[in-house]
Amino acid sequence: MQLVINTPGTFITQKDQCLRLKQKDRALDISPLKVESILISNQAMISTQAVVLALEHNIDIIFMDTYGDPVGRIWFSRMGSTALVRRRQLEAMDNQLGLQLVVDMVARKLDNQLHFLKKLMHARPGRESHFIAPLRAIEKVRDSLPFNNMELESARNRLMGLEGTAGKSYFQCLSGLLPQKYQFKGRSRRPAQDPFNACLNYCYGMLYGLVEKACILSGLDPYIGFLHTDNYNKKSLVFDLIEPFRIFADQVTVYLFTGKKMKDEFFTADQHAVSLNQAGKPVVVEAMNRHLDETVRYRRRNVKRRFIIQHEAHRLANLLLADSGAKRPDWLAIREF
Known part of the structure; x- marks a missing residue:
């Protein structure tokens, strides 16, 4: 646990x-x-x-920190790190493999968003019109992937722009499903400007810790990413690899609010920010851990969600180590819906 x-x-x-x-x-x-x-x-x-x-x-x-983001950690020295894996990470930063890997991660994130919205739509007969435009917007972005014969830096910038466009439609759709007093204008990170984003940021913070640990155990350098490559002294690979797993936090947060589990007294607000307080944090932590500890089907086995992150990090390391020209190992087999 x-x-x-x-x-x-x-x-x-x-x-x-x-x-x-x-x-x-x-x-x-x-x-x-x-x-x-x-x-x-x-x-x-x-x-x-x-x-x-x-x-x-x-x-x-x-x-x-107060917002649920990791600021430091103490870990054990028996890591899975190898120099070869990290060298391959550095090489992939500047070649088509790195671009393909990040396209894979963003594509899985978009697929998860589409499937989640469709699941929510099917659970709300008569409200299909609320979902049509967001679904079309995300599908349009998804259909534009992958990129072919595009310069790496241009491809990264375009990918981040498309990801932002899809995210705007996705969160606008989710906002309309919440009780009116908890609806929000868009994503806000540090600090959150509303209760929904405060809760979502805290769940993402828990995920960041799991993703970083998975990287370390797999021999991957958390600071060498493929999309967020220019963030000096930032855990760029953690920011990349978390993308296909954000759906875990999205589901928990949406169901906490649509299930009317969240209360006004769970939050502290001032002129500049909204944050979870001591009454709200245990509710969110319990819900997130319960979701992560739920057993789901993964590669023909029953596996807890939290362990899927570790399995996929190992697959990423193996993919980087694969010989050039060899068949790419399968990865990101995440089936939430």
């Missing part, structure tokens, strides 16, 4: 080979065998003994 610490004043230590969480006069012991990662999202303390115990059990520790 993913252990999320979001209560200020929590102290994490080690007791009898267990992780002990202390909050005032309360204490909870958790076996490290049950924990995959620890997310610390608020003012908390962790002892060196707890850090060592976590690292001995291959548990990475992630520190998150």
